[in-house]
Amino acid sequence: MNWSLDDLKRLATDCPCGQPHQAIPLEHLEVRPGALAKAAAWIRARYGRVVLVMDEHTRAAAGDALAQALTDHGVLWTACLIEPNGQGDVVADERSIVQALIATGPDVEALVAVGSGTLHDIARFASSKMRIPFVSVPTAPSVDGFTSAGAPLIVRGIKTTYQTQAPIALFADTDVLERAPKELVWAGFGDVIGKFTSLADWAFGAIAAGEPYCAHLAGLTREALETAVAQADGLARARTDAIRSLMEALILSGLVMLLFGQSHPASGGEHHLSHDWEMEFLRSGRRQILHGLKVAAACGVIADVYHAHVESAVAEAVRAGQAPWASLAGREEEVRAILGSIPSGDHVRALMRRIGAPAEPSELGIERSLVTASLKRAHKLRNRYTMLRLLNETNAL
Ligand SMILES: [Zn+2]
Ligand SMILES: [Zn+2]
Structure with a gap:
């Protein structure tokens, strides 16, 4: 990778944009073969007793090997196997959280998340409530949220993101990642591909509504995006170097979000x-x-909608001349450049197909009527000024 954790950490106080950013609490980062053994040695130097938060799949993928390495290093550990719900999914809900809390006795010094984003969210929330750190051991390059401080939890059926804590260290063993189910690799690639429109919406929000912005951090997220795109053919053949690059891109995207302190760069x-x-x-x-x-x-979907409607919606908004649209007057050229940075929807779908992944909502069981309805209400879910919000406010959809 052509970035280092130390370089990123320095951006908290020394970013070319001149603004202060948030400190990255991550103390150690390893993405390489044999990282599990490194994790055990790192944990041994700091903690005498830990709880491994995992499920039956991630225990087989990495948990058993990590547990053995911890035993070899003389670290006491307990396994907390999170149980799936009635539909067979492991979810970050109140039942899973309580399971992790019960497994964590008063003498436990850290939690170790072994697995997917969901297992990380459970460990992230439980460790934060118990005021102990957690160590991240991802078993698949599936999402960019491993290093996040926010834990999206489903409580009484409603999903809400709670601010908790970022991991103190992350160990991604490429020997484990390369054996991950292909669907999880597709998902990780998809999460990065989404940055095409995240980055465009972030730049648009900055000029249309004065949303906070940092061109340097945007450049780093674009680097993560381009790194992943360049790996498409390697991912299609499940090559180890491609899987590793994808994991590094996901981590970079996650760390940029941590620095920025909000999800703008990646959402x-x-x-x-x-x-x-x-x-x-x-x-x-x-x-x-x-x-x-x-x-x-x-x-x-969003790429198609933006290319079809944003330019005329901006012209309409400027003609109407009310706040916040007035700020768009004279900036049509910048908006055109932002739109120019978004590939066509067909290009986005072709990238997903190139790695063998589903590309259309219908292939995921998301019906046309839900897509149509969501385009008219999803902008209300977050208090962010996106092009989707402009299109709704100007009745362009
Ligand atoms: Zn900056
Ligand atoms: Zn995401």
């Missing part, structure tokens, strides 16, 4: 659409779809 209209679909699936009790798969499908 725009496409994420809002994906959240809307997720909530509808929760309401109707349907089995959840991997986050990154929804994000990529939503990115294709």
Whole structure:
């Protein structure tokens, strides 16, 4: 990778944009073969007793090996196997949280999340409540949220993101990642592909509504995006170097969000659409779809909609001349450049197909009527000025 954790950490106080950013609490980062053994040695130097938060799949993928390495190093550990819900999914809900809290006795010094984003969210929330750190051991390059401080939890059927804590260290063993189910790799690729429209919405929000912005951090997220796109053919053949690059891109995207302190760099209209679909699936009790798969499908939809309607909506908004649209007057050229940075929806879908992944909402079981409805309400889910919000406010959809 052509960035280092230390370089990123320095941006908290020394970014070319001149603004202060948030400090990155991550103390150690390893993405390489044999990182599990490194994790055990790192934990041994700091903690005498830990709880491994995992499920039956991630225990087989990495948990057993990590537990053995911890035993070899003389670290006491307990396994907390999070149980799936009635539909067979492991979810970050109140039952899973209580399971992790019960497994964590008063002498436990840290939690170790071994697994997916969901297991990380459970460990993130439980460790934060118990005022102990947590160590991240991802088992698949599936999402960019491993290093996040926010934990999206489903409580009484409603999904809400709680501010908790980022991991103190992250160990991603490429020997483990390369054996991850292909759907999880597709999802990780999809989460990064979504940055095409996240970055465009972030730049648009800055000029249309004065949303906070940093061109340097936007450049780093674009680097993560381009790194992942360049790996498409390698990912299609499940090559180890491609999987590793994808994981590094996901971590970079996550660390940029930590620095910025908000999700702007990595979440725009496409994420809002994906959240809307997720909530509808929760309401109707349907089995959840991997986050990154929804994000990529939503990115294709959003790209089509933005290319079709934003330019005329901006012209309309400028003619109407009310706040916040007045700020767009004279900036039509900048908006055109932002739109020019978004590939066509067909291009987004072709990228997903190139790695063998589903690309359309219909391929994920998301019906046309839900897509149409979500385009008209998803902008209300977050208080952010996106192009999706402009299109709704100007009745362009
Ligand atoms: Zn900056
Ligand atoms: Zn995401």
